[in-house]
Amino acid sequence: DSGVTQTPKHLITATGQRVTLRCSPRSGDLSVYWYQQSLDQGLQFLIHYYNGEERAKGNILERFSAQQFPDLHSELNLSSLELGDSALYFCASSVDRGPGETQYFGPGTRLLVL
Amino acid sequence: DQQVKQNSPSLSVQEGRISILNCDYTNSMFDYFLWYKKYPAEGPTFLISISSIKDKNEDGRFTVFLNKSAKHLSLHIVPSQPGDSAVYFCAASVGSSNTGKLIFGQGTTLQVKP
Numbered sequence: 001d002s003g004v005t006q007t008p009k010h011l012i013t014a015t016g017q018r019v020t021l022r023c024s025p026r027s028g029d030l031s032v033y034w035y036q037q038s039l040d041q042g043l044q045f046l047i048h049y050y051n052g053e054e055r056a057k058g059n060i061l062e063r064f065s066a067q068q069f070p071d072l073h074s075e076l077n078l079s080s081l082e083l084g085d086s087a088l089y090f091c092a093s094s095v096d097r098g099p100g101e102t103q104y105f106g107p108g109t110r111l112l113v114l
Numbered sequence: 115d116q117q118v119k120q121n122s123p124s125l126s127v128q129e130g131r132i133s134i135l136n137c138d139y140t141n142s143m144f145d146y147f148l149w150y151k152k153y154p155a156e157g158p159t160f161l162i163s164i165s166s167i168k169d170k171n172e173d174g175r176f177t178v179f180l181n182k183s184a185k186h187l188s189l190h191i192v193p194s195q196p197g198d199s200a201v202y203f204c205a206a207s208v209g210s211s212n213t214g215k216l217i218f219g220q221g222t223t224l225q226v227k228p
Contacts, residue, residue, distance in 0.1 A: 002159070042203060043205075043218040045216060056212075090158070100145070101214045103160070103214065104160065107156055
């Protein structure tokens with residue numbers, strides 16, 4: 001158990017809908033990272049938040065947004081969902097914001113868009 | 115643009131023998147390299163890391179070698195055990211960056227046969 005929790009574990013929805021994925025980092029960790037793993041793909045970096053502020057963005061679609069709240073949990077919002085958004089979404093947390101820090105991953109949310 | 119590549123999608127070895135997983139990268143700005151292991155239905159788990167100032171890092175049965183001139187790293191597992199069967203991802207981050215975002219390879223599925 002990494003100490004990172006993600007809810008829900010599974011999500012099935014329809015095209016055009018909007019969903020929210022939630023992540024609680026390990027106690028004491030200030031950074032939250034979101035990654036997407038599509039079928040047969042490696043993990044793709046989406047966005048990084050540190051202590052409530054956005055630090056970096058990857059190839060995140062404009063339909064996707066995220067935020068980190070004062071209690072440090074984070075939410076990833078996916079809207080106008082398309083079939084291609086079906087994927088595993090992982091969040092990871094680390095103590096600080098810099099490179100070289102070990103990131104601890106949650107179990108992921110499996111999203112299926114029908 | 116695949117900056118981190120794992121060219122072998124799969125590897126099969128006999129229990130007790132050495133497993134060697136390879137990873138190549140193209141971005142010379144990468145300063146930190148990490149290996150993660152992933153079991154089905156779980157998030158990636160950190161295994162071992164190396165910074166670019168080293169060429170080798172060892173932790174128990176796991177050793178990572180870095181060849182900066184060739185932009186190549188490898189993970190050696192000795193001896194391999196059936197419980198090591200999983201997908202292995204290498205990942206890299208830029209040391210001078212203000213974010214620890216990870217760039218992942220596609221993964222190599224290791225099967226260790228009893």
